[in-house]
Amino acid sequence: MPRDGHILxxxxxxxxxxxxxxxxxxxxxxxxxxxxxxGPEALAYLTGRGxxxxxxxxxxxxLDINLPKMSGLDVLKEIRANLRTRHxxxxxxxxxxxxxxxxxxxxxxxxxxxxxPVEFDKLVDAMQQLxxxxxxxxxxxxxxxxxx
Amino acid sequence: xxxxxxxxxxxPGYMPHGMCYLWSPGMIALQVGSDALIGLAYLSIPxxxxxxxxxxxxxxFNWMFGLFGVFIVACGFTHVMEIWNxxxxxxxxxxxxxxxxxxxxxxxxxxxxxxxxxxxxxxTRRELEAANHRLEDAYRELEQFAYAVSHDLRAPxxxxxxxxxxxxxxLAGRLDDKQAHYLHxxxxxSRHMGDLIDALLELSRVSREHITHKEVDxxxxxxxxxREFQGTNPERPLRYQVQPGMHAVGDPHLIxxxxxxxxxxxxxxxxxxxxxxxxxGMRGKDxxxxxxxxxxxxxxxxxxxxxLFSMFQRLHSKQDFEGTGIGLATVQRIVRRHxxxxxxxxxxGAGATFYFTLPGQEA
Numbered sequence: 152m153p154r155d156g157h158i159l160x161x162x163x164x165x166x167x168x169x170x171x172x173x174x175x176x177x178x179x180x181x182x183x184x185x186x187x188x189x190g191p192e193a194l195a196y197l198t199g200r201g202x203x204x205x206x207x208x209x210x211x212x213x214l215d216i217n218l219p220k221m222s223g224l225d226v227l228k229e230i231r232a233n234l235r236t237r238h239x240x241x242x243x244x245x246x247x248x249x250x251x252x253x254x255x256x257x258x259x260x261x262x263x264x265x266x267x268p269v270e271f272d273k274l275v276d277a278m279q280q281l282x283x284x285x286x287x288x289x290x291x292x293x294x295x296x297x298x299x
Numbered sequence: 300x301x302x303x304x305x306x307x308x309x310x311p312g313y314m315p316h317g318m319c320y321l322w323s324p325g326m327i328a329l330q331v332g333s334d335a336l337i338g339l340a341y342l343s344i345p346x347x348x349x350x351x352x353x354x355x356x357x358x359x360f361n362w363m364f365g366l367f368g369v370f371i372v373a374c375g376f377t378h379v380m381e382i383w384n385x386x387x388x389x390x391x392x393x394x395x396x397x398x399x400x401x402x403x404x405x406x407x408x409x410x411x412x413x414x415x416x417x418x419x420x421x422x423t424r425r426e427l428e429a430a431n432h433r434l435e436d437a438y439r440e441l442e443q444f445a446y447a448v449s450h451d452l453r454a455p456x457x458x459x460x461x462x463x464x465x466x467x468x469x470l471a472g473r474l475d476d477k478q479a480h481y482l483h484x485x486x487x488x489s490r491h492m493g494d495l496i497d498a499l500l501e502l503s504r505v506s507r508e509h510i511t512h513k514e515v516d517x518x519x520x521x522x523x524x525x526r527e528f529q530g531t532n533p534e535r536p537l538r539y540q541v542q543p544g545m546h547a548v549g550d551p552h553l554i555x556x557x558x559x560x561x562x563x564x565x566x567x568x569x570x571x572x573x574x575x576x577x578x579x580g581m582r583g584k585d586x587x588x589x590x591x592x593x594x595x596x597x598x599x600x601x602x603x604x605x606x607l608f609s610m611f612q613r614l615h616s617k618q619d620f621e622g623t624g625i626g627l628a629t630v631q632r633i634v635r636r637h638x639x640x641x642x643x644x645x646x647x648g649a650g651a652t653f654y655f656t657l658p659g660q661e662a
Contacts, residue, residue, distance in 0.1 A: 167458075247453060
């Protein structure tokens with residue numbers, strides 16, 4: 152069963168990780184956050200492979216588009232292709248709102264698309280909104296999504 | 300009158316051509332039929348040329364088409380004369396027509412030879428296509444470059460702003476006014492650069508995006524924008540007026556960007572007035588409707604009107620009015636992509652009016 156209020160952040164930039172963590176703290180988002188640095192690790196986490204054996208699914212995945220090894224879009228494709236993970240909400244996080252990236256993301260089944268704002272206060276705001284929606288308001292088909 | 304007589308006088312010494320054909324019906328039919336067809340064709344060709352030249356005023360050497368036209372019409376008349384001569388021996392008249400043809404043909408022939416080098420200079424279709432491809436490639440590269448720059452500049456900027464904020468928070472209460480001001484200015488700078496990058500991205504987007512052509516209700520759109528603004532700024536005193544029934548044909552999203560930018564502009568420059576009034580309307584002018592958005596804000600000096608729509612040009616100091624200097628460049632690009640025009644008039648201290656045209660329903 153997925154653990155309630157668990158967030159998986161897939162982000163390779165240590166500065167972005169730090170700032171997002173600061174924003175979550177500033178926004179009083181107290182939920183548990185796990186951070187992985189690239190696509191393969193994110194997929195291992197989500198499918199409970201290797202070091203991540205026995206892990207539960209997060210309530211939401213915050214997925215950066217520009218990742219080393221495999222792009223966020225490829226990770227998203229894999230998540231949606233896997234029976235265990237296909238219903239996990241995925242929020243794409245990016246630097247810009249390039250139309251092509253947005254269209255590809257939604258085509259591949261992203262649940263939402265958020266641009267990391269330059270202004271820190273807006274990042275805090277975004278994190279609060281994300282928590283409010285994905286961790287409190289949104290309902291998930293747990294039975295189906297349940298796995299290891 | 301003697302020359303007329305000479306021209307039309309049936310000199311008894313001449314015989315009509317029919318005599319040479321021994322009035323053989325087959326021969327007459329062959330000669331007359333062929334001349335009639337040639338004559339008709341020669342008279343219709345100049346009409347076609349005339350039509351082409353009038354439709355395509357850009358065709359080089361179009362005066363050459365005119366000369367050709369005269370020459371071919373004259374040739375046509377010589378064939379009409381051939382038919383006439385089968386029964387009437389008016390060889391003087393026929394000779395006169397031939398002379399006119401000769402006079403038209405000689406300059407045509409000479410001028411044609413003289414423009415040959417210039418005709419050969421005209422780029423071939425293939426050369427034009429190749430040049431076009433090179434331009435397209437360069438344009439695409441430029442767009443990609445602009446995008447990459449904008450995209451990749453945002454991340455470090457976010458870090459500067461974010462860590463600035465983190466520093467500010469962790470030093471809260473321990474900074475003196477000057478230090479706080481320094482830190483604040485650094486964050487302000489990153490925010491402004493963020494706005495600039497966003498505006499540049501928007502500008503590049505409106506230049507690339509495919510334009511759709513739909514009927515757009517400008518009045519409804521404008522009212523919606525006014526209401527949106529009042530919803531988020533209820534404390535701001537503002538009177539506005541929107542003329543009903545304004546329509547244009549264009550891309551709804553891009554036209555919205557135009558109206559939004561012009562409205563933002565008007566709002567910005569009336570911000571310091573307690574009696575701000577913004578009006579959006581339409582004036583009929585020959586060749587289409589002219590839409591306008593006017594305000595009673597600070598206006599600008601008409602001397603600098605030509606700089607309004609250039610990128611990064613600002614007519615007011617940043618201290619007085621914030622802005623990126625890209626908004627109006629974006630507006631102009633969208634209006635031009637729709638085949639319209641945009642210009643502005645203002646009185647310093649008394650307000651500004653921005654005019655623009657968009658294709659109407661028949662377009």
